Amino acid sequence: MLSGNVEQHLADPFEELYGLLERDTQQLQARNCERQTTGELSMVDIYNKDQFREALGKLEERDPRYCLYEGLLATPNTKFLAQVTTEMLIKLEQLKKSFPNFEQVTSDIKEILELEFMGDCKTIKTSPVLLSGPPGTGKTRYANEVSKILNVGDVRQIDVASASAGFIIGGNSTKWKDGGQGLVTKHLQESKCANPMILLDEIDKPANNGHNPLGSLFNLLERHTAETFTDEALELPMNCSHIIWFATANSLDDIPDPIKSRFDIYHVEMPSPQQMRNVIDSVYGELLSNNDWGMSFSSSLSHAVVTELNSRSPRDLYKALWKACAKAVQRDRCYINKMSGLIDLLPIDFGQYQYQYEPKQAIGFY
Numbered sequence: 001m002l003s004g005n006v007e008q009h010l011a012d013p014f015e016e017l018y019g020l021l022e023r024d025t026q027q028l029q030a031r032n033c034e035r036q037t038t039g040e041l042s043m044v045d046i047y048n049k050d051q052f053r054e055a056l057g058k059l060e061e062r063d064p065r066y067c068l069y070e071g072l073l074a075t076p077n078t079k080f081l082a083q084v085t086t087e088m089l090i091k092l093e094q095l096k097k098s099f100p101n102f103e104q105v106t107s108d109i110k111e112i113l114e115l116e117f118m119g120d121c122k123t124i125k126t127s128p129v130l131l132s133g134p135p136g137t138g139k140t141r142y143a144n145e146v147s148k149i150l151n152v153g154d155v156r157q158i159d160v161a162s163a164s165a166g167f168i169i170g171g172n173s174t175k176w177k178d179g180g181q182g183l184v185t186k187h188l189q190e191s192k193c194a195n196p197m198i199l200l201d202e203i204d205k206p207a208n209n210g211h212n213p214l215g216s217l218f219n220l221l222e223r224h225t226a227e228t229f230t231d232e233a234l235e236l237p238m239n240c241s242h243i244i245w246f247a248t249a250n251s252l253d254d255i256p257d258p259i260k261s262r263f264d265i266y267h268v269e270m271p272s273p274q275q276m277r278n279v280i281d282s283v284y285g286e287l288l289s290n291n292d293w294g295m296s297f298s299s300s301l302s303h304a305v306v307t308e309l310n311s312r313s314p315r316d317l318y319k320a321l322w323k324a325c326a327k328a329v330q331r332d333r334c335y336i337n338k339m340s341g342l343i344d345l346l347p348i349d350f351g352q353y354q355y356q357y358e359p360k361q362a363i364g365f366y
Helices: 015-038 049-057 063-075 084-098 100-116 139-150 181-188 273-290 293-296 303-309 314-336
Strands: 041-044 079-080 129-132 157-161 199-201 244-249 264-267
Touching: 049 063, 049 199, 079 303, 084 139, 084 273, 100 129, 100 264, 100 273, 139 199, 139 244, 157 181, 181 199, 273 293, 273 303, 273 314, 303 314
Parallel strands: 129 244, 129 264, 157 199, 199 244
Antiparallel strands: 041 079
16 A cells, blocks of 8 residues: 655655555455455446346347347446556656656546555546647647556547547437447447546537537536446446546637536646657657667667757657658668668758668779
C-alpha cells in the first residue's frame, strides 16, 4: 500500500515506487491466484446472459436482433476489472516529463489511482476527462498513451466530427433500415476487461446531419445510469459504468453545458520552448521504438536538431522526424557510400529537397 505522497522527502521521486514494484507484483499475483481458487476475482457482469438468451428464444432468425444477440452471447457476460499496479503509477509519473503540458491532468489521474491502490480491489477508475485546447497540442496522442499505461486494451476512438449518424454511440433501433449496435456496447462486448477506454475525438464538432451523436452521453457519463445503459439496437441493458472516458475539443463553446458538467475539463496549451525538449525526445523515442529500423539511429538528438524542431507543434513532430530519418538514410548512403554505424539526424535532414546519388564517372574510353 502506498502511504502518503510517494514523492515527499525523497531525493529520487521514484525511489519508493521502484522499491515497491517487485513486491507489489508478487503480492498481486499471489492474491489473484488465491481469488481464482476461491472465486473472488474482481469480476463484474456486463450483461445478463439469461435475459438475452430468453429474448433470443423469442426471435425469428430473420430478425436483425437475432444475430446481435447471438454475437453477444458468444462473448463472456462477466469480465475482470483492470487493476492499478505500482508500475502504472511509475509510468504516469514519467508521463509528466513526456507530456509536460498535460502535467495537471496526469497528476490528478495518478492521485485517484493511488487512492484506488490503497483498497483491495485496486480498480482502475477515473472521472470522465475532457481535454480542450488548440489543434496540434497532442491531446489525442496523450489519451492513447494513458490507455497504454493503464493496460486496458486498445482505446476505441470515436471521431465525433465524422460520425455519420446520431446512433454511432448509443445504437439505433433495428426497426429502421440503418439500425445497428452502437460503438460503446460493441467495444465493451469485444474488450478484454470491463473498464476499457473510449476516446471521443473532437466532441465539439458533431456532424451537422440532423442527428446529435452526443445524446447517449447523458446516461453513459453518469455511473448510476450507465450501469443499466440500453443500446437502442439491443433493447436490453448492459453495464457500461466502468468505462474510462476521454474526450478532446478545440473549443468548449459548442459543447452543451449538461455534457460539460459531466467531465473534468482541462485546458491544454502548446508546450513552452523549455518544455519542447522533453516533448521532442519523447516523440523521437516513440518513433524509434515503434519501428525495427530504429536501432540504426542514435537515440539522442543534437541541440541543432532540437532548435530546428522547436517551433513545430507536437502533432507535426512524429511526421517530421519520420521523414527526416528517411532522408538521413539516403544522406548516409550517398555521401559515405555505406551505412556507417548509428545514424545521427542533422538539421539538413528536415529540408524539402531529395538526396541524389551521383556515382563517379569511370575513367576510360567508350
